[in-house]
Amino acid sequence: MSPVPLDRSALWPYEDGEPGDFYYSRYGHPTGAAAEEALGALDGGEALLFGSGSAAETAVLLGLLDPGSTVGVTQGGYFGTVVLMRYLERWGLRFVEFDQAGPPPDGVDLIWLEAPSNPMLTFPDLEAAAAHPAPVIVDATASSPILLRPLEHGADLVLHSATKYLGGHSDVLLGAVVCRDDTHHTRLLELRNRTGVGAAADPAWLLLRSLETLDLRVRRQSATALELARRLAADPRVAQVRYPGLGNPLAERWMEGGFGGLLSFDVAAGEEAARRVETATRLITNATSLGGTSSLIESRYRWESDRVPPNLLRLSVGLEEVEALWSDLDQALGA
Numbered sequence: 001m002s003p004v005p006l007d008r009s010a011l012w013p014y015e016d017g018e019p020g021d022f023y024y025s026r027y028g029h030p031t032g033a034a035a036e037e038a039l040g041a042l043d044g045g046e047a048l049l050f051g052s053g054s055a056a057e058t059a060v061l062l063g064l065l066d067p068g069s070t071v072g073v074t075q076g077g078y079f080g081t082v083v084l085m086r087y088l089e090r091w092g093l094r095f096v097e098f099d100q101a102g103p104p105p106d107g108v109d110l111i112w113l114e115a116p117s118n119p120m121l122t123f124p125d126l127e128a129a130a131a132h133p134a135p136v137i138v139d140a141t142a143s144s145p146i147l148l149r150p151l152e153h154g155a156d157l158v159l160h161s162a163t164k165y166l167g168g169h170s171d172v173l174l175g176a177v178v179c180r181d182d183t184h185h186t187r188l189l190e191l192r193n194r195t196g197v198g199a200a201a202d203p204a205w206l207l208l209r210s211l212e213t214l215d216l217r218v219r220r221q222s223a224t225a226l227e228l229a230r231r232l233a234a235d236p237r238v239a240q241v242r243y244p245g246l247g248n249p250l251a252e253r254w255m256e257g258g259f260g261g262l263l264s265f266d267v268a269a270g271e272e273a274a275r276r277v278e279t280a281t282r283l284i285t286n287a288t289s290l291g292g293t294s295s296l297i298e299s300r301y302r303w304e305s306d307r308v309p310p311n312l313l314r315l316s317v318g319l320e321e322v323e324a325l326w327s328d329l330d331q332a333l334g335a
């Protein structure tokens, strides 16, 4: 049990006629502050919670950039990030996509990396990004601070969809940004206070609960995912496996203790066969999202057909036994 009590109050009385640390929950609440302290300690910076990963992304784009600013964003990352940037074009935001395994383009005002990217599982060159004059944000949703702490490798900001590994139980929608410097923290806090995109006490409390098991979950999911990635890569029914633990030198350089629980693979027999595989699994649930205790599989082509191969399946490895997961994948591939 989390030792921090869940305080759902929307307001707290003034102390001697003056606002204390907490007085109105849009500006902050004790449960959120405790969760931010815990997450900040894990990532080595100052954390801010938001209502979702997408709310955190919106806060960064609106709070740290000006109209006319250009973001250099990784190709093959979370498609919602680019959809959001396209949505904000009417407010004057610009973006260019680039291959994050190489140096970021000249002239951009913010560099947006994803480590590893969802669902293409590429890994950024953190050193090349840090050498660029623009600030660097790393969406480390798929690594979690257990496996990667980007602030230690030159990044200025880390973003998490805490809906995924940090929350870890598919029962909380939450986002976070962890800042290395005070200026970014102050600007994001102001954006959050003005717009009200912060997180409520309940999801913050669920995050505190989940952080207690984060290390155990992520290490176990990583070990299982590596074994499944190896077996899938050796299987003739699979054309390609995307997983940073299968020899990606950038991931090997910066990830520590595992390569995460997320992988993608292309079914050799094509799109129709891939759709049969995702609906034939029994233990693994055919659903979107990732990072929970139960394994999930889905064709990403249904959402982002302009960006991913039609036969690509994304697998989020949960806490089930590796042999049980393999036998489910094996029977589904044979279906």
Ligand code: PLP
Pocket (backbone or CB within 6 Å): 052, 053, 054, 055, 078, 080, 114, 118, 139, 141, 142, 160, 161, 162, 163, 173, 174, 175, 289
């Ligand atoms: N970043 C990554 C890598 C994601 O996978 C997602 C969601 O899938 C998001 C950000 C957005 O997070 P949320 O769904 O919590 O808004």
